[in-house]
Amino acid sequence: MSSDAPPATRRIGEWDSFAGLIARQDALLPAALAAAGRSPFYRRRRDGVPADRAELARYPLTGKDDLRDAYPFGMLAVDRSRLATYHESSGSTGTPTSSYYTAGDWAELIDRYARTRVDIRPADTFLVRTPYALMLTGHVAHQAALARGATVVPADNRSLATPYAKVVRLIHDLDVTLTWSLPTDTLLWAAAAGHAGLRPERDFPALRALLVSGEPLSPARRDRIARLWGAPVVEEYGASETGGLAGACPHGHLHLWADRAIFEVYDPATGRISTEGTGELVVTPLFREAMPLLRYHIGDRVEVTWRDCPCGWRLPVVRVLGRFAGPGGLTTVGLEDVVFRLPPEYGVLFWRAREQGSGLDVQIEVAPEHGAAAVKELTAAVGGAFDIDVRVEAMPPGALVPARVLTAGPEVMKPRGLFAAGEDWDRALRYY
Structure with missing residues (x-):
C-alpha cells in the first residue's frame, strides 16, 4: 500500500x-x-x-x-x-x-x-x-x-x-x-x-x-x-x-481532523445540529473514494469546541464522552475520572459500575489495607459529582481481573489428527 x-x-x-x-x-x-x-x-x-x-x-x-x-x-x-x-x-x-x-x-x-x-x-x-x-x-x-x-x-x-x-x-x-x-x-x-x-x-x-x-x-x-x-x-x-x-x-x-472531514454535533432530544457543543458526532469525510459517507451519525457522545489551543493547530477540540448517559449527568468517562482520582497508593486499576434502581453500584479492586478509605472517598466523590446514590464495594485484588488471566500462557494449538496415548484428543481439528 x-x-x-x-x-x-x-x-x-x-x-x-x-x-x-x-x-x-x-x-x-x-x-x-x-x-x-x-x-x-x-x-x-x-x-x-x-x-x-x-x-x-x-x-x-x-x-x-x-x-x-x-x-x-x-x-x-x-x-x-x-x-x-x-x-x-x-x-x-x-x-x-x-x-x-x-x-x-x-x-x-x-x-x-x-x-x-x-x-x-x-x-x-x-x-x-x-x-x-x-x-x-x-x-x-x-x-x-x-x-x-x-x-x-x-x-x-x-x-x-x-x-x-x-x-x-x-x-x-x-x-x-x-x-x-x-x-x-x-x-x-x-x-x-x-x-x-x-x-x-x-x-x-x-x-x-x-x-x-x-x-x-x-x-x-x-x-x-x-x-x-x-x-x-x-x-x-x-x-x-x-x-x-x-x-x-x-x-x-484531542483535536478533530477537520481538514479531512466536516464535523457536526447532533442533539437527539431536539434534533438540533450545530458545529460545537455537547451531543452525538456526525461526520462527512472529505477523502473517501470507495465508500463516501454524508453526515454519518456515529452515535458517540462528544463535546466539541472551536477554540484556540497553545499547540497552534487551529483544529476544533473534542472530548469523547462515550455512549452511555445515566442519571445526574453520569457518563463513562466522567465516572472513570472520579475513580482514577483516588490516591495512587490505593492501587485501584480495575473497577465496574451498574445502575441499580435510582442509584449506582460500584466495585473496585483495592488492597485490603486501603479498602475502607477507598470506599469512603469514592462514595463521597461520585455522589458529589453526579448527585446520585452510590454504593461502593471494595473487592480484593484478583476479584475483577483474576491472576490467571494475567499470567496465562498461549492457548493456541494447530489442528491435529494423531494423538499419543493419554493426550486430550477432544482438541483435535480445533484451534484454541
Missing part, C-alpha cells in the same frame, strides 16, 4: 485560522459530494445528493442501520476491482456494517494516522495490540508504522496466541518503543508485569509512548497510565467506517 498521501491533503499548520480551515473544507466538499453521487445508496435516496454545503446541512443523517441495510456493497462507489481492503464491524447486534477502502483511501488513512504527536521512526519497534481480523484499527497502525520504517510486532488483542503475559514479555525483551492498544490494555499489562516481577516504570526503559484508542479516556486515567509506565499516553479517536477522526496535540488536547 502506498504511503504517499493524496496531493490534495495538507499538513497541520498549512492554514492560518479557523476561517482558513473552513475554506479548506469548502474547497474539498465538491469532490466528496461527487463521489457520493456514484454510491448506489445515495443515488437511491429520495433527497438525491446535495449540491453544496447549504444543501448538505439539510440532508438526512446516514446511520448505522443504513449501513446494515446496504450490506455488503450497497455503499460502494467504485468498481470492485479498485478495492484494496474490505472490513466489517463485529456484528454483535445482528447484520454487520461493511467498510471498504481503495489504495488511494489507504494512502490518506496512513497519512492521517501518522499525525500522532509522537513521530514514528525507523528506529522504533511498534507493538500493535488492537484487532486485525476484519476490523480496521490494527491494519492502519501496522501500515503507518511500516511506511515510516519501523519494526512492527503484530500482537493483536483478539488472538489467544498473545495473552497479557506474552505481551509483557514482548514489550520487555524486544525493547518495544511504541505500543498501540486500548487504554484498558495498558493497565492489564501493568498488572501482568507485576505478576512477572517487573515494574512498568523501571523495567521497560525503551518504551517512549503508549498510543491508545477505542475507549473514552478521562484525564485522570490517562495520567495514571502515564505514571505507571513512565511514558506519555497519546490518544487517538476514530471508527472502522471512517478511520481516524481526531488525535492528541502536544498539550494533550
